Amino acid sequence: MGRYYHGTISGKFVCAVQSSYDPSLFKDPELYEIPNEYYLYYVCKCLLENDNNLFCNQCYTNYEDHYDNIDESDKQDINNRINENKNSDDTKLLAYPSGYIKYQFDTSDLNYLEQKLNQIEAEIGYDIINNLDFTIKEEDNDEFEYNLDDNNSYDNNSYDNNSYDNNSYDNNSSELTPDKEVLIASWCIGKQIKKAIEVVGNCEIFCEL
Numbered sequence: 692m693g694r695y696y697h698g699t700i701s702g703k704f705v706c707a708v709q710s711s712y713d714p715s716l717f718k719d720p721e722l723y724e725i726p727n728e729y730y731l732y733y734v735c736k737c738l739l740e741n742d743n744n745l746f747c748n749q750c751y752t753n754y755e756d757h758y759d760n761i762d763e764s765d766k767q768d769i770n771n772r773i774n775e776n777k778n779s780d781d782t783k784l785l786a787y788p789s790g791y792i793k794y795q796f797d798t799s800d801l802n803y804l805e806q807k808l809n810q811i812e813a814e815i816g817y818d819i820i821n822n823l824d825f826t827i828k829e830e831d832n833d834e835f836e837y838n839l840d841d842n843n844s845y846d847n848n849s850y851d852n853n854s855y856d857n858n859s860y861d862n863n864s865s866e867l868t869p870d871k872e873v874l875i876a877s878w879c880i881g882k883q884i885k886k887a888i889e890v891v892g893n894c895e896i897f898c899e900l
């Protein structure tokens with residue numbers, strides 16, 4: 692099990708280290724709010740853009756038309772929701788939580804993103820950064836994926852299972868501490884976003900929660 696992200700870039704969040712909300716780090720907090728989990732309409736799976744649209748008006752002419760096309764088991768879920776919360780119109784919504792949040796970056800985000808990457812690199816330490824063998828490749832499905840090989844002098848297994856013995860690290864700036872592991876995970880996705888913006892002008896990411 693793991694949490695994945697896809698869109699203009701794709702990959703897997705680093706287990707137990709990296710939040711699904713990690714791309715927020717590269718959005719100016721004064722301009723953007725942290726996104727909410729988005730909803731999809733039953734049957735057609737269109738993205739719910741506006742909570743006031745109880746049915747998908749792209750695909751159906753009216754509420755009954757959409758409702759009639761929904762599987763019996765999903766209808767049951769909707770009816771249970773309506774019965775539990777009779778006074779709220781939201782419960783009639785013909786949509787369900789997707790399990791994903793969505794980010795959208797474009798060239799207007801580059802400035803902040805580059806500042807943030809510089810800041811993260813300074814925190815990680817250039818000794819470590821320079822020993823990371825990091826590459827980004829555009830795959831056949833047009834998604835940018837990264838590959839990270841670590842040439843730093845620590846046990847590579849610890850990167851995956853997060854089982855650090857804190858005592859084994861001294862204060863040497865080139866040691867990879869758990870804090871730095873978190874920063875490296877963020878740095879990788881930041882670099883991916885930057886690459887996507889530079890090559891295609893924007894970066895849309897769907898992050899599994």
Ligand SMILES: [Zn+2]
Pocket residue numbers: 732735736737747748749750751
């Ligand atoms: Zn639809």
